[in-house]
Amino acid sequence: MNFLKKFGIPIATLIVFCLIWEFIVWINGWPNYVMASPSDLGPSFLKFRWLFLEYGWDTLWRTVAGLLLAIVFGVVVGMIMGFSRTIREAIYPLLVGFNAIPKATVVPVVALLFVGQHDLNTILIAFMISFFPITVSISIGLSTLEPEYRDILLSLGASRFTIFRKIALPKTLPEFFGALKVSVTLAFIGTNLMEIVEPHGRGLGHLFDSGKISADYPLMFAVLIALAIMGIGLYYVVIVLEKIFAGWADRDVT
Amino acid sequence: MSSKALIEIKNVKHAYQTDAGPLPVLDGLNVEVAKGDFTAVVGPSGCGKSTLTRLIAGLLFPNEGKVFLQGKRVTSPRNIVGMAFQNPVLLEWRSILDNVRLPLEIVPNELSRKQIDDRGYELLAMVGLEGFEDKRPSELSGGMRQRASLCRALAHRPEVLILDEPFAALDAFTREDLWQIMHELRHQEAFTCLLITHDLRESVFLADQVVVLSDRPAKTQYTLDVPFGRDRDLDDLYTPEATEILRDLRYQIQVAQKRVDEEIQEIDK
Numbered sequence: 409m410n411f412l413k414k415f416g417i418p419i420a421t422l423i424v425f426c427l428i429w430e431f432i433v434w435i436n437g438w439p440n441y442v443m444a445s446p447s448d449l450g451p452s453f454l455k456f457r458w459l460f461l462e463y464g465w466d467t468l469w470r471t472v473a474g475l476l477l478a479i480v481f482g483v484v485v486g487m488i489m490g491f492s493r494t495i496r497e498a499i500y501p502l503l504v505g506f507n508a509i510p511k512a513t514v515v516p517v518v519a520l521l522f523v524g525q526h527d528l529n530t531i532l533i534a535f536m537i538s539f540f541p542i543t544v545s546i547s548i549g550l551s552t553l554e555p556e557y558r559d560i561l562l563s564l565g566a567s568r569f570t571i572f573r574k575i576a577l578p579k580t581l582p583e584f585f586g587a588l589k590v591s592v593t594l595a596f597i598g599t600n601l602m603e604i605v606e607p608h609g610r611g612l613g614h615l616f617d618s619g620k621i622s623a624d625y626p627l628m629f630a631v632l633i634a635l636a637i638m639g640i641g642l643y644y645v646v647i648v649l650e651k652i653f654a655g656w657a658d659r660d661v662t
Numbered sequence: 663m664s665s666k667a668l669i670e671i672k673n674v675k676h677a678y679q680t681d682a683g684p685l686p687v688l689d690g691l692n693v694e695v696a697k698g699d700f701t702a703v704v705g706p707s708g709c710g711k712s713t714l715t716r717l718i719a720g721l722l723f724p725n726e727g728k729v730f731l732q733g734k735r736v737t738s739p740r741n742i743v744g745m746a747f748q749n750p751v752l753l754e755w756r757s758i759l760d761n762v763r764l765p766l767e768i769v770p771n772e773l774s775r776k777q778i779d780d781r782g783y784e785l786l787a788m789v790g791l792e793g794f795e796d797k798r799p800s801e802l803s804g805g806m807r808q809r810a811s812l813c814r815a816l817a818h819r820p821e822v823l824i825l826d827e828p829f830a831a832l833d834a835f836t837r838e839d840l841w842q843i844m845h846e847l848r849h850q851e852a853f854t855c856l857l858i859t860h861d862l863r864e865s866v867f868l869a870d871q872v873v874v875l876s877d878r879p880a881k882t883q884y885t886l887d888v889p890f891g892r893d894r895d896l897d898d899l900y901t902p903e904a905t906e907i908l909r910d911l912r913y914q915i916q917v918a919q920k921r922v923d924e925e926i927q928e929i930d931k
């Protein structure tokens with residue numbers, strides 16, 4: 409029953425979704441260059457299976473690398489902002505301003521900055537688009553730490569680092585994972601922005617672009633579906649990590 | 663034991679630096695607590711009682727005057743202090759036992775893992791929390807959490823127990839339960855206690871000595887020796903003698919709040 413609930417329901421939803429999609433395309437009589445239907449995707453995947461594997465891998469590792477960079481940067485900056493009110497007030501406007509810039513406009517800048525460095529460029533955009541939620545979550549988690557925690561530990565002679573390790577860090581983990589779930593999807597968007605725009609790039613974004621150039625609409629849709637699948641996969645990796653490291657914060661008992 | 667005080671606060675003056683300039687909080691405060699004694703501190707809201715606890719714990723240093731613990735000047739936090747607050751602040755990702763163990767993970771000691779656990783079991787049993795060792799804090803009631811917080815404060819066998827309104831957020835019946843538990847803890851553990859409270863009955867039921875602070879900036883306004891022995895019963899609070907003491911304290915608090923003078927002026931008009 410539990411197993412069915414956990415996997416059966418999402419899979420059933422997916423199947424229903426595809427059926428509705430297929431049905432809408434069929435009833436409108438759309439040709440596949442207007443709107444591809446799920447039944448067009450299978451042949452497309454089959455035809456380009458090696459490219460899907462190769463480019464899928466490119467996209468995946470670049471996204472994960474950008475995300476890791478975002479985690480390191482976000483945690484460090486979030487920590488500094490969480491512990492020092494002055495620094496927090498000093499750099500918040502800068503961060504918000506940077507985050508407000510549409511990353512599509514940054515893509516050509518970065519592409520020109522490191523011409524030819526496809527991997528680096530892609531990772532950089534994935535990083536830039538995804539670090540903000542992590543930074544904010546860590547800084548809020550730390551700055552809202554009840555002063556009593558600090559007093560109890562300080563009065564016992566604990567160092568600031570001990571307070572961070574024993575209390576601040578674990579206490580912030582639930583917020584951190586919440587932010588990471590948002591960042592995972594953002595990082596995918598970043599990776600693909602770069603892969604689509606940059607010439608001679610690789611990755612699923614590039615495959616999408618080739619589909620566009622050769623007017624292979626089923627291929628373009630197949631790429632989107634592949635991206636969605638990878639996004640779901642990575643999202644669940646985060647969920648599993650969250651269960652392991654911050655499972656205590658999960659209070660619902662359904 | 664000599665009568666030398668374990669906690670000694672001498673002529674302490676302190677002001678916080680705020681945006682609006684210095685805010686004088688303590689002004690010539692003197693408090694002495696002998697080893698093994700239980701002192702309650704009462705005073706108007708915001709008069710500087712929590713500031714006093716931070717001075718003793720070595721988390722804050724006075725602008726003027728001196729604070730001594732065991733005859734030594736307080737210049738940094740000393741791990742002979744245990745603290746509990748109105749907010750029990752238990753760590754949600756730890757079991758109750760692991761919460762109680764926390765001080766023993768920080769204060770250097772020679773105890774084995776098993777001895778540390780046993781200390782936790784022992785304390786939790788004293789406050790009636792046996793069987794709850796593996797529960798999460800969120801599974802406990804407010805009163806139970808506060809009991810666990812007391813156990814944590816005592817885990818490393820501190821010389822001084824500082825309690826900053828630990829029972830203030832509890833309902834009347836739970837609070838009376840915890841008063842009894844405090845008495846039992848005092849029988850089992852050797853500590854000197856400084857309790858901050860707003861509840862005069864609580865101060866009379868628990869303490870050997872009640873210190874009334876004046877309004878901010880606070881100085882010692884009045885000290886009362888509670889004429890009851892160590893063994894106390896809640897019924898003792900309803901004797902004429904206790905009523906007299908409580909009335910006396912209530913009057914002193916009103917003086918501290920400068921209400922008495924105003925009332926007299928009202929009558930004069």
Ligand SMILES: Nc1ncnc2c1ncn2[C@@H]1O[C@H](COP(=O)(O)OP(=O)(O)OP(=O)(O)O)[C@@H](O)[C@H]1O
Nearest residue numbers: 678679680685687706707708709710711712713714
């Ligand atoms: N870190 C601080 N910086 C500036 N002002 C402070 C600081 N801590 C406390 N104060 C102020 O000093 C005064 C005394 O504070 P304190 O917390 O010691 O009072 P209290 O007697 O414990 O009050 P309460 O009865 O409400 O617990 C208050 O007016 C408070 O606003």
Ligand SMILES: [Mg+2]
Nearest residue numbers: 711712713826
């Ligand atoms: Mg206070």
